[in-house]
Amino acid sequence: MRKGTPIVKIMDGGLQEFNLRAGAENIPGAAGFARAVQLVTEEENARLKEMRDALISSVLERIPRVTLNGHPEKRIPQNANITFHLVEGESITLHLDMYGISVSTGSACFSRSLEGSHVISAIGGDHERVHGSLRMTFGRYNTMDDVEYTVEKLESIVKQLRAISPLGKQ
Amino acid sequence: MAFPYNDKVLEHFRNPHNVGRIENPDGQAVEGSPACGDMVSVNIKVDPESKTITDIKFESYGCASNIATGSIITDLAKGKTIEEAKKITWKDASEALGGLPAIKVHCSVLAVEGLRGAIRNYEEKHGLAVEKKPTTVDTVRRRLKKVMNPLMGLDMVSTNLVEKIEVADGVVGIVINMPEDHQFSASIKEEIKEKVETLWDVKKVNIEFTG
Numbered sequence: 001m002r003k004g005t006p007i008v009k010i011m012d013g014g015l016q017e018f019n020l021r022a023g024a025e026n027i028p029g030a031a032g033f034a035r036a037v038q039l040v041t042e043e044e045n046a047r048l049k050e051m052r053d054a055l056i057s058s059v060l061e062r063i064p065r066v067t068l069n070g071h072p073e074k075r076i077p078q079n080a081n082i083t084f085h086l087v088e089g090e091s092i093t094l095h096l097d098m099y100g101i102s103v104s105t106g107s108a109c110f111s112r113s114l115e116g117s118h119v120i121s122a123i124g125g126d127h128e129r130v131h132g133s134l135r136m137t138f139g140r141y142n143t144m145d146d147v148e149y150t151v152e153k154l155e156s157i158v159k160q161l162r163a164i165s166p167l168g169k170q
Numbered sequence: 171m172a173f174p175y176n177d178k179v180l181e182h183f184r185n186p187h188n189v190g191r192i193e194n195p196d197g198q199a200v201e202g203s204p205a206c207g208d209m210v211s212v213n214i215k216v217d218p219e220s221k222t223i224t225d226i227k228f229e230s231y232g233c234a235s236n237i238a239t240g241s242i243i244t245d246l247a248k249g250k251t252i253e254e255a256k257k258i259t260w261k262d263a264s265e266a267l268g269g270l271p272a273i274k275v276h277c278s279v280l281a282v283e284g285l286r287g288a289i290r291n292y293e294e295k296h297g298l299a300v301e302k303k304p305t306t307v308d309t310v311r312r313r314l315k316k317v318m319n320p321l322m323g324l325d326m327v328s329t330n331l332v333e334k335i336e337v338a339d340g341v342v343g344i345v346i347n348m349p350e351d352h353q354f355s356a357s358i359k360e361e362i363k364e365k366v367e368t369l370w371d372v373k374k375v376n377i378e379f380t381g
Contacts, residue, residue, distance in 0.1 A: 088208065090233035094173055094183065109208070109233035109277055118353070127357055164189045164237070166200065166211040166229035 048077040051138045055080050058151040078138040083129045086168040087161040095157040106133040174271040183234040188244035190227045199287025201280045208232030212284035221251045239278035242266045276318045305369045307335045313365040340373035350379035
């Protein structure tokens with residue numbers, strides 16, 4: 001760690017590790033972290049980015065009334081965050097879960113505190129945009145097939161939920 | 171995070187009953203708003219002789235508990251007289267669903283209010299509404315008890331968000347104990363206006379924020 005980095009300890013007790021982390025050294029944790037860092041490679045990042053971009057462009061192209069949250073390129077490789085307007089995020093998340101797809105939502109209904117995602121609020125999203133937002137992230141076990149499967153399911157779920165929504169119809 | 175729903179709730183969520191709208195409904199209501207989160211609309215058809223709800227439909231912009239409650243409450247109300255249907259509570263709905271998580275009360279109570287609102291709308295249109303009483307601080311407080319504090323999942327009165335209520339010459343003044351630039355202040359303000367401005371003798375609602 002660079003000298004002068006302002007850090008605060010999260011475990012109090014003994015004076016081990018320069019009084020920054022109490023307790024005996026966490027060898028399995030350290031070894032696990034080292035291995036995890038090794039697994040982050042340019043190739044793997046490129047693979048994740050490809051899946052992320054395919055998901056974002058397919059959703060924007062095939063599903064009407066959606067907004068990409070965050071910058072199209074300047075974002076971490078594995079993360080796609082999209083708002084599906086006129087529907088609520090927990091409902092989409094629950095439907096996807098039944099198809100074996102695990103995602104998360106910024107919707108207040110999904111959090112224990114009933115507070116929506118402060119991140120989407122902070123980047124200028126209103127409450128409705130937070131409410132219908134979905135965070136989809138990829139990992140090393142995902143493939144391009146998962147992208148196609150997810151977009152397909154999203155398309156039908158969002159259509160189904162919009163059909164029962166009182167919003168967006170006249 | 172695991173979803174806190176039982177199989178019955180999930181079944182109603184997946185295949186909700188009585189979804190949609192009725193053309194030329196005898197009574198209708200919309201509860202909630204996109205700003206506050208969830209929203210439910212309820213349409214009813216009432217037999218003029220027996221005062222029985224012959225048809226009922228709902229639409230939902232909300233989470234699973236909101237959709238499932240809309241489904242079960244419309245099942246419960248169908249075929250009942252409006253007097254019987256008025257008495258259906260959130261507890262009845264929750265019991266018929268085999269239980270709902272406590273944190274989901276605010277999402278699911280909207281369907282119950284939607285049903286009551288549609289009945290009230292029917293009564294008002296057909297001259298059945300009870301006599302008009304002048305609005306008092308108590309009336310306003312009762313209405314505010316239907317506005318959720320989104321931070322707590324409970325109403326804004328019991329969570330002490332309401333600092334002061336004044337009623338004078340058709341003007342209602344309400345002081346809310348939260349900063350004006352808070353994430354939820356705009357949606358709360360909008361909801362209060364919706365709830366209080368509809369009182370028959372209220373001309374204006376002034377909302378102030380402190381804190």
